[in-house]
Amino acid sequence: MITKIVSKNFxxxxxxxxxxxxxxxxxxxxxxxFEKEPQEIIETIKQSGLRGKGGGGALAxxxxxxxNDWDGTKYVVVNxxxxxxxxxxxxxxxxxxxHLLIEGIIATCYAVSSxxxxxxxxxxxxxxxxxxxxxxxxAYEKNFLGNGAKYKVDITIHRGAGAYICGEKSALLESLxxxxxxxxxxxxxxxxxxxFGEPTLVNNVETIASVPFIVQNGADAYxxxxxxxxxxxxxxxxxxxxxxxxxYEAEFGVSMLDYIEKIGGGVKNGKKLKAVxxxxxxxxxxxxxxxxxxxxxxxxxxxIGSALGTGGMIILDEDASMVKALKNLLRFYHHESCGQCTxxxxxxxxxxxxxxxxLAKKATKEDLNILRSVSxxxxxxxxxxxxxxxxxxIDGFLEHFEAEFLECIV
Amino acid sequence: MKxxxxxxxxxxxxxxxxxxxxxxNSVKIPHFCxxxxxxxxxxxxxxxxxxxxxxxxxxxCDTFVxxxxxxxxxxxxxxxxxxxxxxxxxxxxxxxxxxxDQAGECKLQDYYMDYGLYDSHQNTPKTKKGxxxxxxxxxxxxxxxxxxxxxxxxxxxxxTKTGELGIIGRGxxxxxxVAPGRELNxxxxxxxxxxxxxxxxxxxxxxxxxxxxxxxSTKSICHGCSRGCNIHIDYNETKYSDEKVHRFRSRxxxxxxxxxxxxYGRLSYKELNxxxxxxxxxVEDLKQLLDVDKKLALxxxxxxxxQLEAIKEFCQNKNIELFSLAYIDNxxxxxxxxxxxxxxxxxxxxxxxxxxxxxxxxxxFENATLVINFDHKKLSDMELTNKKVVEFxxxxxxxxxxxxxxxxxxxHESGTLINCDGIKQQFFASKYKDKHPxxxxxxxxx
Numbered sequence: 001m002i003t004k005i006v007s008k009n010f011x012x013x014x015x016x017x018x019x020x021x022x023x024x025x026x027x028x029x030x031x032x033x034f035e036k037e038p039q040e041i042i043e044t045i046k047q048s049g050l051r052g053k054g055g056g057g058a059l060a061x062x063x064x065x066x067x068n069d070w071d072g073t074k075y076v077v078v079n080x081x082x083x084x085x086x087x088x089x090x091x092x093x094x095x096x097x098x099h100l101l102i103e104g105i106i107a108t109c110y111a112v113s114s115x116x117x118x119x120x121x122x123x124x125x126x127x128x129x130x131x132x133x134x135x136x137x138x139a140y141e142k143n144f145l146g147n148g149a150k151y152k153v154d155i156t157i158h159r160g161a162g163a164y165i166c167g168e169k170s171a172l173l174e175s176l177x178x179x180x181x182x183x184x185x186x187x188x189x190x191x192x193x194x195x196f197g198e199p200t201l202v203n204n205v206e207t208i209a210s211v212p213f214i215v216q217n218g219a220d221a222y223x224x225x226x227x228x229x230x231x232x233x234x235x236x237x238x239x240x241x242x243x244x245x246x247x248y249e250a251e252f253g254v255s256m257l258d259y260i261e262k263i264g265g266g267v268k269n270g271k272k273l274k275a276v277x278x279x280x281x282x283x284x285x286x287x288x289x290x291x292x293x294x295x296x297x298x299x300x301x302x303x304i305g306s307a308l309g310t311g312g313m314i315i316l317d318e319d320a321s322m323v324k325a326l327k328n329l330l331r332f333y334h335h336e337s338c339g340q341c342t343x344x345x346x347x348x349x350x351x352x353x354x355x356x357x358x359l360a361k362k363a364t365k366e367d368l369n370i371l372r373s374v375s376x377x378x379x380x381x382x383x384x385x386x387x388x389x390x391x392x393x394i395d396g397f398l399e400h401f402e403a404e405f406l407e408c409i410v
Numbered sequence: 411m412k413x414x415x416x417x418x419x420x421x422x423x424x425x426x427x428x429x430x431x432x433x434x435n436s437v438k439i440p441h442f443c444x445x446x447x448x449x450x451x452x453x454x455x456x457x458x459x460x461x462x463x464x465x466x467x468x469x470x471c472d473t474f475v476x477x478x479x480x481x482x483x484x485x486x487x488x489x490x491x492x493x494x495x496x497x498x499x500x501x502x503x504x505x506x507x508x509x510x511d512q513a514g515e516c517k518l519q520d521y522y523m524d525y526g527l528y529d530s531h532q533n534t535p536k537t538k539k540g541x542x543x544x545x546x547x548x549x550x551x552x553x554x555x556x557x558x559x560x561x562x563x564x565x566x567x568x569x570t571k572t573g574e575l576g577i578i579g580r581g582x583x584x585x586x587x588v589a590p591g592r593e594l595n596x597x598x599x600x601x602x603x604x605x606x607x608x609x610x611x612x613x614x615x616x617x618x619x620x621x622x623x624x625x626x627s628t629k630s631i632c633h634g635c636s637r638g639c640n641i642h643i644d645y646n647e648t649k650y651s652d653e654k655v656h657r658f659r660s661r662x663x664x665x666x667x668x669x670x671x672x673x674y675g676r677l678s679y680k681e682l683n684x685x686x687x688x689x690x691x692x693v694e695d696l697k698q699l700l701d702v703d704k705k706l707a708l709x710x711x712x713x714x715x716x717q718l719e720a721i722k723e724f725c726q727n728k729n730i731e732l733f734s735l736a737y738i739d740n741x742x743x744x745x746x747x748x749x750x751x752x753x754x755x756x757x758x759x760x761x762x763x764x765x766x767x768x769x770x771x772x773x774x775f776e777n778a779t780l781v782i783n784f785d786h787k788k789l790s791d792m793e794l795t796n797k798k799v800v801e802f803x804x805x806x807x808x809x810x811x812x813x814x815x816x817x818x819x820x821x822h823e824s825g826t827l828i829n830c831d832g833i834k835q836q837f838f839a840s841k842y843k844d845k846h847p848x849x850x851x852x853x854x855x856x
Contacts, residue, residue: 007752163580180577185452185472206576337579339584340453346498349582353534377494380466381455 053202279309284396412714546593714825
């Protein structure tokens with residue numbers, strides 16, 4: 001059931017060093033890369049149907065094309081600000097196979113005619129950032145990067161200062177420019193992101209790390225995995241009340257329950273499954289009853305009222321308190337709201353404070369109504385999707401587990 | 411082209427910002443972060459409107475008008491949206507209106523009356539933040555009253571480019587602040603008080619002085635330098651005393667000062683309260699004095715065109731040599747609003763061909779036996795022994811002059827000024843009559 005494309009080298013000892021990486025096929029895609037024109041590479045990515053793996057799932061090829069067509073100095077920015085609770089896949093790539101990421105960056109830069117790339121690494125990922133920096137240094141030595149390379153690419157690591165919102169691409173770029181990490185107003189027509197006014201491609205670590213396979217083996221080889229609309233694989237992470245928590249790569253479209261049973265080793269201590277938060281903290285929770293036919297792809301999870309997100313599943317067993325679980329998530333949103341838009345700044349803090357009343361079993365019927373109306377105000381009225389995500393989380397818990405909240409009402 | 415707002419056709423240009431069109435056509439649209447001269451930021455979310463065909467409500471400050479745009483600001487749905495966002499703006503607000511200086515001109519109050527009028531749902535403790543923080547330059551900050559519209563921050567970063575203010579903290583603990591050890595310190599700092607739509611930033615100079623609903627307002631022009639910034643003079647009758655000017659506010663003029671004023675000009679209102687309170691001489695006494703031979707008059711270049719014209723006519727009739735000298739201070743001007751020429755109306759002096767040659771003035775001054783000073787501030791610095799001096803003044807002076815006449819200052823006068831760029835502007839008299847006569851009236855008597 002496990003399919004290894006991105007995670008192929010993860011279990012090889014010292015896979016982060018150049019020597020081992022070269023032995024195991026890293027940088028071998030560069031030969032086929034430079035045989036093709038940049039536009040051909042973009043076409044290949046489009047045909048492969050590669051989707052962004054940071055949570056949104058937008059088609060990567062289209063994004064590349066827009067950046068490529070825009071006049072100006074181009075930048076490629078790798079989003080390694082992985083801070084969503086329940087999501088811990090990118091850190092595996094950074095620490096276990098950084099050369100795969102570098103190889104992907106070279107291909108991406110070549111395709112969109114960029115010579116400069118930044119990797120925005122989450123501030124707390126200090127040790128992974130060090131591993132990555134060592135790998136970049138090695139790549140410079142071996143002339144895969146820098147002036148001596150066949151195609152010149154310079155990579156700079158920028159470490160964030162610990163804000164979840166800087167994983168939002170426009171906030172990430174604001175932060176990279178040296179400003180506060182506040183998301184920007186969304187454009188009215190399709191356009192790239194801009195770094196100091198220049199067209200910029202922002203892609204997740206795993207998206208870029210999937211590129212070398214596609215360049216080397218072609219679009220069809222990638223499409224051989226996954227489903228029609230969600231081709232390829234994803235590094236699914238599984239955590240919570242599960243026997244074998246971890247990151248395991250699988251094809252899109254595998255059954256969620258199979259994944260939990262066969263790869264995750266089933267719910268811990270033989271307990272019954274109560275609910276799954278399917279794709280990182282910001283996707284609505286799904287009760288076990290809805291999961292019978294659930295598949296791990298974008299379309300299937302959308303059809304049952306949630307989202308695939310980053311593919312980081314959080315497993316809750318029969319003993320889990322849903323009120324406590326929601327409180328845990330809302331404390332996170334309260335803490336991480338950037339504070340720019342009113343509905344988010346005030347809404348996340350208010351709903352978090354209301355949950356305190358539920359936890360203390362001192363809530364009233366009115367509190368439940370307020371929670372619902374605050375959630376409504378947070379949805380679709382802000383610059384970025386942070387508040388709508390928080391709103392979706394609240395709605396998910398109240399829709400499926402209202403009874404537990406009613407128990408806390410005096 | 412035309413767009414439809416609340417079933418009414420409105421004329422506008424393709425690409426105009428929707429909120430500009432609405433404000434220009436007096437369509438009510440609540441907003442905090444948008445300001446005409448600072449632009450849109452999109453953070454307050456108050457200006458949400460319903461646009462036909464759009465899935466979600468949109469903010470008017472980030473919507474550009476296009477053909478067939480149909481906007482609703484009054485539907486039940488959008489009214490509910492505005493109410494719910496306003497409720498969040500007010501959630502952690504201390505609601506201390508009775509002791510807040512902004513009360514009466516506060517957008518939170520206005521919008522609550524327009525869109526709120528709900529009972530409080532608050533059932534959780536409010537977030538506490540800093541109170542009465544002295545930012546420097548007369549500006550006081552109350553972080554709890556702040557709606558984080560960032561107008562003040564954008565003013566210091568985009569307009570003055572001094573960058574003293576910023577937001578620190580995240581989420582509901584975000585607040586406006588200066589960096590530790592720094593202070594708000596630039597010659598335009600007090601604009602942030604006026605830009606602040608709520609009571610977060612108040613002026614040390616004005617706070618606790620007046621309730622704004624007791625103030626009357628007159629359209630006027632700042633006399634601080636030759637820029638001619640447009641202002642409102644806010645004044646009222648203080649109990650048991652004469653009426654008093656309490657502050658200058660900027661009056662938007664896109665081609666001169668936009669919505670801004672310098673702190674020097676803003677605080678120059680104090681001169682208007684410093685009126686002459688001593689004994690005033692009789693006109694007959696002056697008539698007698700005028701019999702001498704060598705007479706000279708010096709007129710202030712900050713008088714209005716009409717006053718200067720009357721002085722010129724008076725001097726011609728009485729055979730008095732008339733001069734006017736500009737107030738130049740080379741350390742005052744900058745490359746924005748402030749000019750080195752600190753006289754309000756030197757361009758009119760030139761237009762009336764009044765002699766401005768300093769060496770000619772000094773020569774005549776040496777020989778003159780009678781000097782008539784029309785409010786010129788520099789005369790007191792000169793050697794005046796052996797000369798008879800007649801003062802016409804609009805402010806309190808200490809003078810050993812022969813005769814003193816007091817006339818109404820520009821808060822009680824209407825007139826015309828010509829600014830440094832040759833723009834002719836009117837200013838108007840307040841509705842209270844001053845106890846001092848107008849300068850032109852005195853001259854007519856003579």
